[in-house]
Amino acid sequence: MRRVEMARAASVEQVLKTKFKMLPFDGEWLAALGCPELTGSWIVWGNSGNGKTRFALQLCKYLCNFGRVAYNSLEEGVSASLMKALQETNMMEARRKFIVLDKEPIGELVKRLKQQKSPNIICIDSLQYTGMNYEEYKQLKEQFPNKLFIYISHADGKNPEGRVAKKVRFDSNIKIFVQGYRAEPVSRYGGGEPYIIWKDGYEKFSLENI
Template sequence: MANNRAVTVDEIENKKYKDLVLEGDWLKLLGEPESSGSWIVWGQSGSGKSRFTMMLAKCLAGHGKVLWNDLEEGVRKSMQKTIRECKMIDVKQNFLLLNKEPIEDLKVRLRKRKSAKFIFINSVQHSKLTKVQFIDLINEFPNKLFIFISHAEGKEPKGTVADFVRYDSDIKIRVEGYKAFPISRLGGGEPYVIWPEEAAKYWLDLE
């Protein structure tokens, strides 16, 4: 049952949150976010989205266990390539790839003691989540951080559910031309260059 008791200003002022302590480019990008809730990353195919989200997973693996539930690509050669390029072997103790695990099975896994703290879901579209199911997932696991990866339509997340996830998320990151452009409620905000050489080519072509 939900706790519907009103919260005082003093309680809000004194409440302690579990923040992610980030450094360097990640701090500039994300600020000081909570280590729970939901984030969303979206971009067109070939924009650098897969590489960026894997690099983000590697960063978060330094703060706890990471699950990557790939409902779209699964354990294929292209995923192997991304994992190798991002040197995920460096964080192999804290990173586990799931091969198209249905959301209900994922929830069973997350109910276990010492389950992963950070969960990547690729993608919103392949998860087949509804808005209500998304809310239920976040509410059931209030101490975990879900990072949703989404296809894009133009410069926006594709579909009504992905758009709903964006509005609910503390951190929203659009990937274009091998750069990540963040919108964060908790600081940060500087673009992150995913692949300098490819980014330079892309943005030069637009000039």
């Protein structure tokens, strides 16, 4: 008869004494996301033309304060539109901590992440272009428990597009819907305040959608 392994139990006291690596966010990022851990998954979704990529890059730039960040542009690759987005976000300011991966397949990304001094934070644009099913998504997260994965997703209305993306949303510690240059976060770490990505774009969208 196969032995059933029991999950390791912990007392309340042990749990309360556990030290977690929390990121000391401040300002508008603290208000939006709280103080998150450098682990697990986040998801950002929205329709095209609403500021999703700009928000992802702003977030990556801020996260460069806490570790090395890789932006895997699976969907566009290194393109004129990505170059424009990098310029608009002044990503040169974070050039020592930030790299762009040009349509790097997940298998190659795994090899990269196994190396010493590999990025701590990986932003994947987009989830739909990874070709992963939900089990493969979980395996990737479990293989690198000390890294943070941020997935950018297409949207279907106000929800992530596709079955896998919907499951990833439920599993993610931070979920961010982007519409009209405004990010609406739901975070397990506090925060919850909307984040304005681009004031002019947000105000124009608001006027057109009264």
